[in-house]
Amino acid sequence: MAKLRELIVPPPLKDRLAQGHPWLYRDKLPKDSHFATGEWLKLRCSNWSGFGLWENKGPIAVRIFSRRQLPDPVWFKAQVRQAWELRGPLRQQNCTAYRWLFGEGDGLPGLTVDLYGQYAVVQTYMEGAQRLLDWLVPALREIAPLQGILWRTKHLENPDDRQALDQKTQRLWGQEPPHEITVKEHGLAFQVNLHTGQKTGLFLDHRENRRFIGPLCQQKTVLNCFAYTGAFSLYALRGGARRVTSVDIGKNLAAVAEANIHLNQLDPSRHDFVTADCFDLLQRYHQTQQTFEVVILDPPSFAKSKQNRFAALRAYTKLNALALQCVAPNGLLVSASCTSQVGPEAFKEMLASAAAQSQRRLQILHEAGQPLDHPVPAGFPEGRYLKFIVCKVSDLV
Incomplete structure (x- = not known):
């Protein structure tokens, strides 16, 4: 494994980082900051430190994943499991469609996972997030009884832009979902189509x-x-x-x-x-x-x-x-x-x-x-x- 490179972050950003903000904007970093998309970096800002993933495109240069350690598959799966446990009340209410992972909200920036019955739909919002898929798929499979995992890419800064144009859905693992599946929400049933881009119908x-x-x-x-x-x-x-x-x-x-x-x-x-x-x-x-x-x-x-x-x-x-x-x-x-x-x-x-x-x-x-x-x-x-x-x-x- 190549030696982890460091990025020195300007001191004025320290308070924001200490409060847990997960992004470093490109225009706030030294202009000579150059790394490879998807490269893990050790971040230092005065006495603050963390670990983030570099991205060459877009206004967000670094997404921060951890303060404590360089992420690895074991660390990653722990975050996915924490997110699963947080959604426990929804499963107890027999809601079979919900967002399993909400990117920055669950400490895993740049990606979301929506669950529709026994199918998980992964969306990535930066090119560097692709390197996380090898960790994500086995974590999802181990935690939930899935039949299939799909993947969409959407390189945007707003992951909930409902007008965004998605690329073609790909199958990452398991079975292709049927043309229409039925999910439940607070006693109502809804038909959803996981093949029609971002707009599944719900x-x-x-x-x-x-x-x-x-x-x-x-x-x-x-x-x-x-x-x-x-x-x-x-x-x-x-x-x-x-x-x-x-x-x-x-x-x-x-x-x-x-x-x-x-x-x-x-x-x-x-x-x-x-x-x-x-x-x-x-x-x-x-x-x-x-x-x-x-x-x-x-x-x-x-x-x-x-x-x-x-x-x-x-x-x-x-x-x-x-x-x-x-x-x-x-x-x-x-x-x-x-x-x-x-x-x-x-x-x-x-x-x-x-x-x-x-x-x-x-x-x-x-x-x-x-x-x-x-x-x-x-x-x-x-x-x-x-x-x-x-x-x-x-x-x-």
Whole structure:
């Protein structure tokens, strides 16, 4: 094994590193720092030290894995097992789809693992993470009773960018999954397709938010915008919604939503799926004065980088202002964002601006972030990407 090389990190970064931030940005390092992608480095910053993996592309030059030791297969498997044990409550609730590894959140930057029944889907977000696959596959196999492990690459800095284009899925081990498999979540069943890139048919990070919404929809009319395959709509129907309208511009999503409704023996006569642009449809609903007692907004990410942050906030403000015009008096606006560039406080400020534009009064009743299987290190605010807010909407007084 080649001798481990060292990288001397500028002293001003020490406090951030000591707090547990897992990234070293390229523009903060000496300009003569040159290493091979996937090379392990010993990092030193004053009296702080750690071990990280170098990457030649992108703004993040080093992802930090350990303070104590150079990672090896035994160390790596211990981290995977800790993540498995953390998700124990989900298995006890008979949830068969969840994020087993959440990259930086579980101390293994640059990769995630989603579990769908007996199939694990690995995603890597940097080229250097490929060297970890030889450690990851046996660890997954030893800890869980799997039938197959798939791998996707996505070299992006935001691992939850739902608009990202994935490369072709590859089989790392075991059997190829069937075209469709069924997973369970809080008593509901969902069809997922592991061959269709990142969008399997179920966004795992909203599991608890979907469950929270269900009872609030009893005897209500519900508009679910950016519905995808209708997961929020299923919870609303099970919660006793009088009528649910799902809206998404994607092709063939209506058929999948309908299949999920039948799979759960819910009443299809209480559900409509409209294939349309959500901005356009909300505008039409406003013009025709059509309102709903619950409006759900779960759009894709509007910003892939810090440079897009202000454009994203403008888009969120426009979307929420339109939606507020379509909420019946004393109804609920349910607004979410997966844009990591927009923090929780900025998101609430956006809602206040949207309320001012639409001349409505907003009262925040509930606020949530990510669930158990998407943990956020205390020293890594960038990991807190999901915002979910439920507001009561009323006329100005």
